[in-house]
Amino acid sequence: MEEKKLDKNSIIGFILIFGILLWIMYQNQPKPEEIAAEKAKKEQIQKAQKAKEAIAKQAAVVIADTTATSTEKLQKLQGTLGSFAYSASLPTAKEGTTTIENDLVKLTISNKGGFISEATLKKFDKIKKNSGELVSLIKNNNANFNLELQTKDNRVLNTKDLFFEPTLTKVGENQVLSMKLKTGANEFLEYKYVLKPNDYMVDFDLRSQGLNTALNTTKPADLQWDLKSYRNEKSVSYENRYAEIYYEHDGGKVDYAGLGKQEDEVLEKASFIAFKQHLFTSILLTQSPIDNVKVSSTDLVNDDKKDTIYTKQFKSTLPLAFKNGELDYKMNWYYGPTDYKLLSKYEKNIEDIVPLGWGIFGWINKLIFIPLFGFLSSFMGLGIAIILFTIIIKVAMSPITFKSFLSQAKMKVLRPEITELGEKYAKDPMKKQQETMKLYSKAGVNPMAGCVPALIQLPFMYASFQFFPSAMELRQKGFLWADDLSSFDSILKLPFNIPLYGDHVSLFALLAAIAIFFYMKMTSGDQVMAQPQQEGMPDMGKIMKIMIYLSPIMMLIFFNNYGSGLSLYNLISNLITIGIMIVIKKYFIDSDKIHAQIQENKTKPVKEGKFQKRLREAMEQAEAQKAKGKK
Incomplete structure (x- = not known):
């Protein structure tokens, strides 16, 4: 058998293939400058x-x-x-913590950074009452406090990386903790905390002594305070809706950064910054207003249907200017509930972080709702207090309600005559309007009288929508089937999520929607009958029929994820209004008497009011211009 041998062409082919592979490997090999750049990048x-x-x-x-x-x-x-x-070489400046506490709050201050590493509220449970886990506004490194210092030799030092020397003393009943970062025996940066008995407010002095030789004092030292707010309530979406940064700036203006996904603000003359977490708040106050303060808020909740740990990321940077080469700032920390009455006692304007509404709505809450509800809740259960509170408000407004219903009754009696005028002057809308106004004037009926009482009641309704979500005393207080009046009451957990509505059924919200339906059913008929149909205007009858069914649905969606205290208030409010309507119609409004009174009024001389006179003159002028145009 003939042995196979490699011929010349095969050898040349193998050599060429091997050469091509070597060339490819050489081309793909990193160049020296690329290797050096990659190495430098890794080292950096x-x-x-x-x-x-x-x-x-x-x-x-x-x-x-x-x-x-x-x-x-x-x-x-x-x-x-x-x-x-010098500070780092001290045996007392090492890893460790110091705790100061009273009956309300427990604060743990870390040697590293000299800042509060834990802030626990001893009177409040997290999410569920009696769960054994207290509300902690700071824990597990969710907060950062740092003072960025620049030395004269261009070093940048961060106090969060340095160790402070703690000294705890007691002055009277006050606990005083001095945290010193030293450059010598008598040269230091000091954070001093003073905690008083039965108080959420902590005095905080930030000062330096003898550091002007080591630090570049021509530039401000940046105080950086950040916090990721923990979820503390049952409803993530409800809590997150009220979590935001508040601040006082420009000589007393209190404002907030907004509720967008990312909100940034630059403040002038800032005197406090509040990281508000709906019913709890962390506040930094300063007696010396600070310019060019930067604050930002980032929403961390991407899907409120999923469980979450944090709701918002709050950040702030406060440039602290050196005074005569040293830092000297009198400040305060507040870690506690967002309680209007409690915050107002400090007389530092921080109660304005509680969203009670602007203008008249805020005044109704401050002057009526808060004092009245505070009085009632001081000696009875919160659920009973809401019911009694609602009864008092509705009874106090019953004269306004009576006037509104009386006006509707008068308009209903006049409707046949108004319809007759409409048919008589069907081809002359201007004349029809003039005759209708004359009829109102002779009968002594004001067509706007039914609207004014309703408008008066609107501010009270809106004020309640601001008051109940901000009522700290409702938190984890139960009534009937609701275990927490500050959150929704769920009687049924749905296996799916309904857009806008949610994945649960709130019974108080459902009952409030049913009460609104019957209220609309009872009032809409009279309103439609009372108001004459105007030519060229929408059919109010059809609109009211739609509103009878649409309003309860809208309110059901709205209330289902709101606090059950607000739903309870609206339920009782509508039931009382229905009851007042029935009593007024049965015992106070007699259609025959009203008709007789109207007929009597027609025989009396008419005293024309200023508004009616102006309206009549305007209509006569329009009529004259119309007649002139036809000529």
Whole structure:
């Protein structure tokens, strides 16, 4: 058998293929400059990652070095911390925390950064009552407080990376905690916390002494305060709707950053910043207004149907100017409930972070709703207090309701005559309108009298929509089947989610919608009968029929995810109104008597009012111009 051998062409082919592979490998090989750039990039990333912990780590290593003398430790730290190496070399400036507390709040202050690392409210449970977990506004590194300092040799130091020396004393009944970041025996940056008994407000002094030799004091030191707000309530969407940044600026104006996905503001003369979490708030106040303050709010809830930990990311930067080469700011911290009565006691304008409505709506809440409801809730259950509160408001407004129903009754009696005028002057709308107004004037009936009482009641209705979501006393207080009047009452959990409505059935909301339906059913007929149909105008009868069914549906959707306290108020309010209507119609309004009175009024001389006179003159002028145009 003949042995196969490689011929010349095969050998040349293999050589060419091998050469092509070598050329491809050479071309794909990174170039020296690319390798160098990639290496530099990696080194830069690694350097940046290590930079944040470098100061603290090097300080810890030096402090732990038992073979080195104190002088050697200080010399090593000087290379990293400069003048602040003195503080790091102190045996008391190391990892650790100090706790100050009273009957209301417990604050844990960390040596590292000198800031409050935990703030727990001792009187409030998280989400569910008696769950054993208290509301914590700060915990597990959800907050950051840092003072960015620039040294004269262009170092940038962040106090959050440095260790403070704590000293806890008691002055009378007050707990005083001094946290000092030292550059020498008598040179330091100090955070001083003073907690009084039975108080949510903490005095906070931020000052420096002797640091003008080490720091660049020509530029402000940036105070950075950030917080990711924890979810503390049952409804994520309801809580998140009221979570926002409030602030006082420009000499006393209180405003908020808005409720968008991302909101940013720059403030002048800012005197407080409040990170509001619906029913709880963290506030930083300063006695010296600060310019060019930056605040931002980011919505962290992408899907409110899913469980969530955080609702908003709040951030603020306050440039602290040096005064005579030193920092000296008198400040306060507030960690506590968003309670209007409590906040107003501090007389620092912080009660304005409670959204009670603007103008007359806010005054109704401040002067009527808050005092009255506060009085009632002080000696009875919250559910009973809401019912009694609603009865008092509705009874107080019953004279207005009576006038409205009386006006409707008079208009209903006049309707046959108005219809007759309409048929008589069908081809002359202007004349029909003039004769109709004369009829109103002779009969002593004001067609607007039914609208004015309704308009008077509107501010009270709107004020209630602001009051109940802001009523801190409703939180985790139950009534009947509702276990928390500040959140929705769910009697049935749906296996699916209905857009706008939700995935549960709120019974108070459902009952309130049914009450609104019957109220609309009872009133809409009289209103349609009372109002004459105007030529060229929409058919009010059809509109009212649509509203009878549309209004309850709209209110059901609205109330289903709102606090059950508001639903209970609206349920009782509509039931009382229906009851008042029945009593007035049965015992106070007699159509025959009204008709007789109207006929008697027609025989009396008519005293024309200013408004009626102007209206008549305007109509006569329009009639004259119309007649002139025809000629």
